[in-house]
Amino acid sequence: MDSIVVTGGGPLNGEIPIAGAKNACLTLMPATLLSEEPLTLTNAPRLSDIKTMTTLLQSLGAEVTSMQDGQVLAMSSHNIHNHTADYDIVRKMRASILVLGPMLARDGHAIVSLPGGCAIGARPVDLHLKALEAMGAELELKDGYVHAKAMQGLKGGVIDFDFASVGATENALMAATLAKGTTVINNAAREPEIVDLADCLRRMGAQIEGDGTPSITIQGVDRLNGATHPVVTDRIELGTYMLAPAIAGGEVELIGGRINLLSAFCEKLDAAGISVEETQRGLKVSRKNGRVNAVNVVTEPFPGFPTDLQAQMMALLCTAEGTSVLEEKIFENRFMHAPELLRMGAQIDVQGGTATVTGVDKLKGAPVMATDLRASVSLILAGLAAEGETTVSRVYHLDRGYEHVVGKLSAVGAKIERIKE
Numbered sequence: 144m145d146s147i148v149v150t151g152g153g154p155l156n157g158e159i160p161i162a163g164a165k166n167a168c169l170t171l172m173p174a175t176l177l178s179e180e181p182l183t184l185t186n187a188p189r190l191s192d193i194k195t196m197t198t199l200l201q202s203l204g205a206e207v208t209s210m211q212d213g214q215v216l217a218m219s220s221h222n223i224h225n226h227t228a229d230y231d232i233v234r235k236m237r238a239s240i241l242v243l244g245p246m247l248a249r250d251g252h253a254i255v256s257l258p259g260g261c262a263i264g265a266r267p268v269d270l271h272l273k274a275l276e277a278m279g280a281e282l283e284l285k286d287g288y289v290h291a292k293a294m295q296g297l298k299g300g301v302i303d304f305d306f307a308s309v310g311a312t313e314n315a316l317m318a319a320t321l322a323k324g325t326t327v328i329n330n331a332a333r334e335p336e337i338v339d340l341a342d343c344l345r346r347m348g349a350q351i352e353g354d355g356t357p358s359i360t361i362q363g364v365d366r367l368n369g370a371t372h373p374v375v376t377d378r379i380e381l382g383t384y385m386l387a388p389a390i391a392g393g394e395v396e397l398i399g400g401r402i403n404l405l406s407a408f409c410e411k412l413d414a415a416g417i418s419v420e421e422t423q424r425g426l427k428v429s430r431k432n433g434r435v436n437a438v439n440v441v442t443e444p445f446p447g448f449p450t451d452l453q454a455q456m457m458a459l460l461c462t463a464e465g466t467s468v469l470e471e472k473i474f475e476n477r478f479m480h481a482p483e484l485l486r487m488g489a490q491i492d493v494q495g496g497t498a499t500v501t502g503v504d505k506l507k508g509a510p511v512m513a514t515d516l517r518a519s520v521s522l523i524l525a526g527l528a529a530e531g532e533t534t535v536s537r538v539y540h541l542d543r544g545y546e547h548v549v550g551k552l553s554a555v556g557a558k559i560e561r562i563k564e
């Protein structure tokens with residue numbers, strides 16, 4: 144298993160290009176199942192999760208061709224011969240559940256393995272199933288698989304989510320495009336990735352209104368066409384790299400970044416003493432006056448502070464002046480980066496879903512272990528500002544969501560290398 148070695152050093156300067164969003168691409172790819180016409184995605188990120196979704200779609204009979212070094216995904220689903228998503232693929236990546244709605248909407252039947260939990264939480268899919276049942280699907284759980292049927296086709300319905308689940312909203316939205324009649328999704332997730340999916344579905348001929356608000360209305364249509372769609376910028380990669388000059392000093396321009404993707408996060412950076420300036424090409428980030436202030440953070444569904452940036456923000460706050468309180472309200476076990484940051488000399492007290500961080504002058508480099516995707520990159524950020532060398536092991540977690548981390552950070556002056564083992 145490879146590791147990444149970061150040597151803490153001086154300020155960072157230069158520019159970092161931001162890729163297409165992993166979490167948009169992982170829901171845009173299953174949308175190919177909704178049409179027999181070709182769906183092509185541009186600005187796709189080069190990540191292992193995208194390869195996993197490719198393998199899953201190909202196992203169903205879809206054709207997925209990766210071009211231009213993985214930035215273009217040409218897909219065609221005119222010949223779906225298998226309607227079962229196997230556990231050995233689904234267990235690797237939870238987003239696999241997103242083939243359920245499209246397969247059911249297209250052919251009236253699907254068998255999808257339950258994803259199981261993951262490091263950050265149990266992550267049930269009850270809301271996905273409730274949404275499909277509201278559209279007339281008959282579901283049976285057997286041997287760890289969901290057996291779904293809608294032999295007369297799905298019909299429009301009203302879906303009231305107890306929680307604004309991103310994945311459940313995406314499954315419901317895709318399924319509703321081909322349901323007979325009108326579907327209304329209340330307490331829908333509002334993330335930019337939902338809006339990007341709706342934009343792509345509209346290009347394919349779907350009739351959708353209200354995406355990005357808590358209530359989405361979909362008029363079902365008989366069929367969808369093909370389309371070409373650019374994947375939206377990855378706001379989590381953007382926020383992650385905005386924290387690099389924040390934690391290490393200097394000034395970095397994030398190419399492709401836009402404030403409206405991350406307004407709550409940018410407000411917190413401003414309060415922490417970090418300047419974020421919109422430029423022609425993206426966002427320029429630097430410290431306002433050399434100091435980082437402690438701030439409190441509560442993670443919430445969009446437009447609140449993103450849970451996917453909580454670990455990275457904690458790394459910054461470990462070096463802030465004062466005490467910060469971070470509340471993780473989305474997942475039940477998303478502080479696994481804390482014990483690793485403690486090894487670097489951080490002062491963090493975790494009580495349930497709340498972490499209290501007292502800033503220290505300097506973190507110290509140390510061997511640390513990646514436990515999940517966002518925790519792994521928070522350790523790299525901490526290493527940029529630490530004294531000495533930090534070795535992050537198990538970086539396969541990182542490859543799921545960050546392309547070319549070493550290249551992107553080296554380009555702005557970071558001392559970072561990947562050790563192949």
Ligand code: EPZ
Pocket residue numbers: 165166167169237238264265266267268269270271272306307308309310311450451473474475516517544
């Ligand atoms: C998406 O996961 C993202 N993944 C996650 O990013 C992100 O953290 C999350 O949304 C929240 O923003 C993808 O888009 C592929 P949820 P998802 O359904 O859809 C509970 C990353 O690092 N819940 O909004 O699984 C669930 O247990 C990943 O890129 C139910 O109880 O998120 C969790 O506590 C990590 N029942 C909370 O809701 C359900 O049926 C949020 O889940 C569904 C979810």
